[in-house]
Amino acid sequence: MAAAKNYKINHLQLSHDVIHHLRQLKESDARRERAVRLTDQAHAAGIKEVAVWDHALYSLTYYPAEFRTGPNGTIDLDNPAFWEWFRNDYRQMLDLLPKIDSVILTFIETGARVERQHSTKLKTAEEKLAYLIDQIASVTEERNKLLYLRTFAYFPEEMQNVLKAIDLVKNQHVRVMAKAQPHDFFLTHPIDVTVPQIKRPVLIEYDTTGEYNGQGKMAGAFVADHADRLRHYRKLKNVIGYVARTDRFQDSHIVGTPTEVNLWALHRAPYASNSQIYLEFAAREYGWVAAPRVARALSRSTEIVKSTLYTLGNNSGDHSRLNYDPYCPGYHRSVSGKWIDPPIAHVEHGVNKDYHYWIDVVNHLAPPHCKLDPILRNETPYVLDRGWVTPGNLMEPSYLADVVTEKDHGVRLAEKSLADIESVRRFLKADDYAQLKAYFERTVISTRLHRSIAKAYFGYRLYIKTPTPELARTIWEGLDESKLMADAVRTYPAPPGKGEFDWVSDAGRADTYYKRISEGWDTYGNIKVPRP
Numbered sequence: 355m356a357a358a359k360n361y362k363i364n365h366l367q368l369s370h371d372v373i374h375h376l377r378q379l380k381e382s383d384a385r386r387e388r389a390v391r392l393t394d395q396a397h398a399a400g401i402k403e404v405a406v407w408d409h410a411l412y413s414l415t416y417y418p419a420e421f422r423t424g425p426n427g428t429i430d431l432d433n434p435a436f437w438e439w440f441r442n443d444y445r446q447m448l449d450l451l452p453k454i455d456s457v458i459l460t461f462i463e464t465g466a467r468v469e470r471q472h473s474t475k476l477k478t479a480e481e482k483l484a485y486l487i488d489q490i491a492s493v494t495e496e497r498n499k500l501l502y503l504r505t506f507a508y509f510p511e512e513m514q515n516v517l518k519a520i521d522l523v524k525n526q527h528v529r530v531m532a533k534a535q536p537h538d539f540f541l542t543h544p545i546d547v548t549v550p551q552i553k554r555p556v557l558i559e560y561d562t563t564g565e566y567n568g569q570g571k572m573a574g575a576f577v578a579d580h581a582d583r584l585r586h587y588r589k590l591k592n593v594i595g596y597v598a599r600t601d602r603f604q605d606s607h608i609v610g611t612p613t614e615v616n617l618w619a620l621h622r623a624p625y626a627s628n629s630q631i632y633l634e635f636a637a638r639e640y641g642w643v644a645a646p647r648v649a650r651a652l653s654r655s656t657e658i659v660k661s662t663l664y665t666l667g668n669n670s671g672d673h674s675r676l677n678y679d680p681y682c683p684g685y686h687r688s689v690s691g692k693w694i695d696p697p698i699a700h701v702e703h704g705v706n707k708d709y710h711y712w713i714d715v716v717n718h719l720a721p722p723h724c725k726l727d728p729i730l731r732n733e734t735p736y737v738l739d740r741g742w743v744t745p746g747n748l749m750e751p752s753y754l755a756d757v758v759t760e761k762d763h764g765v766r767l768a769e770k771s772l773a774d775i776e777s778v779r780r781f782l783k784a785d786d787y788a789q790l791k792a793y794f795e796r797t798v799i800s801t802r803l804h805r806s807i808a809k810a811y812f813g814y815r816l817y818i819k820t821p822t823p824e825l826a827r828t829i830w831e832g833l834d835e836s837k838l839m840a841d842a843v844r845t846y847p848a849p850p851g852k853g854e855f856d857w858v859s860d861a862g863r864a865d866t867y868y869k870r871i872s873e874g875w876d877t878y879g880n881i882k883v884p885r886p
Contacts, residue, residue, distance in 0.1 A: 357609045361621045366396045369407035376408040376447040393453050405456040413465035424472025431473035444493045456500035484522035491525035502531045509733040531557040534583045542690040558587045560598040562616035567659050569602045569674050570613040571850040571857040572797040575652035577631050581623035606853025644778040651771035661764030662804045666715045667699030674855040676863045678811050685720035686730040704763040705756045712742035718753045749815035761805035768798040792848035799842050806835035814871045818881045826886040840864040
């Protein structure tokens with residue numbers, strides 16, 4: 355909040371660990387008092403609009419049983435008494451945070467999804483969603499507060515349904531907040547082409563922390579990703595501004611860290627080039643003499659992360675955690691090819707090949723069980739119907755070679771960035787040097803850890819098909835390096851702050867891969883790889 359003035363921030367949102375659902379204002383005095391205090395502090399700091407997050411509907415049991423008279427205990431949406439109760443409940447919750455200026459509403463993928471409740475009058479899911487929104491809007495308008503709708507969808511057809519629901523909302527003062535990427539904050543996702551279709555004022559939501567991209571625990575300076583998207587969206591007539599996430603729970607805030615450059619990118623994008631933004635930030639934070647090398651070190655972040663937390667164009671982590679298997683969303687729900695036509699990824703990072711997201715990457719890299727996950731059929735049935743993704747373990751030597759090439763590339767870039775920091779050590783303040791050194795040392799360790807596990811895991815997927823001494827050597831190169839890197843993570847003297855992604859916990863995940871591959875993995879017939 356103290357940094358808001360530097361970025362001319364006039365809008366602050368209280369979400370997630372502060373208040374994620376308005377009902378928490380009733381359920382926790384501590385959360386309510388904290389939200390009240392933060393609201394007052396924000397207004398005192400000159401921030402004109404303070405918003406609080408909410409989701410609707412809540413879980414079904416939140417609502418009195420007298421209204422759950424539809425089939426299978428669903429809510430009867432045709433009962434006027436339910437909506438009277440609902441509006442009064444909303445008034446009571448808003449009264450607990452009276453100085454709030456607006457509400458940010460997630461209305462899809464919530465507890466008791468309104469589209470699954472009973473109604474003979476509201477015929478479609480879109481009509482039910484729109485009616486729910488209008489009920490909430492009637493209360494926020496009555497309280498002289500703005501209402502923003504968060505768009506979210508897992509696949510393009512679902513996004514179109516969301517837009518149809520928004521079109522049916524009668525209250526003309528309702529606004530919209532859309533992510534800078536469709537679905538979620540992946541570096542390989544394109545812009546959201548549906549934003550121009552929204553016939554309401556729109557805020558664009560950015561994730562400057564990097565939920566899927568390291569969460570500031572490693573190199574996370576994504577200037578182009580933020581600045582280029584902002585330059586695109588600010589040209590749209592319905593876009594009125596932007597918001598940016600600045601932490602991912604607990605003490606994971608990016609303000610005061612090198613990752614803060616992402617905020618500077620959003621602030622300066624209309625006026626400066628991407629290279630200028632890096633240099634300006636580095637000079638402002640670390641001094642003009644050291645700035646060119648610091649800027650160069652930071653500027654490698656995107657390529658480092660796309661070579662490390664992504665594999666041949668697909669995000670392969672679990673919210674930045676080391677998890678190639680059994681975590682499946684990277685092989686279906688989070689595939690950027692959903693949003694790109696044709697679904698082709700140009701993979702650089704030393705590989706320099708065009709890969710079809712589904713036919714090439716998913717079909718060969720995905721664990722067999724992920725191909726059977728119902729999510730793949732529900733969200734992208736065409737990839738199965740067209741034979742783009744087929745059953746079984748289809749890992750091949752050429753893909754292993756490309757994976758290792760890509761991970762090697764990430765390691766080399768991380769080492770170069772660390773060397774850049776060392777080269778200007780004498781020009782940096784002691785605290786600044788310590789911060790940058792730790793930032794890039796952790797990056798080097800992370801890139802090596804991912805390389806080691808990728809080599810061992812994808813090598814193992816080949817080995818269980820055709821075991822050879824050469825493959826065993828490759829796998830054990832990875833396993834041996836993983837032991838060293840896991841120990842380096844555990845004993846690192848300057849671990850990052852904790853958040854959703856606990857960097858230190860990746861050591862334990864690496865140990866699990868080591869054990870499964872060396873001693874036998876039950877998912878793969880308990881085949882073990884003996885040391886050659």
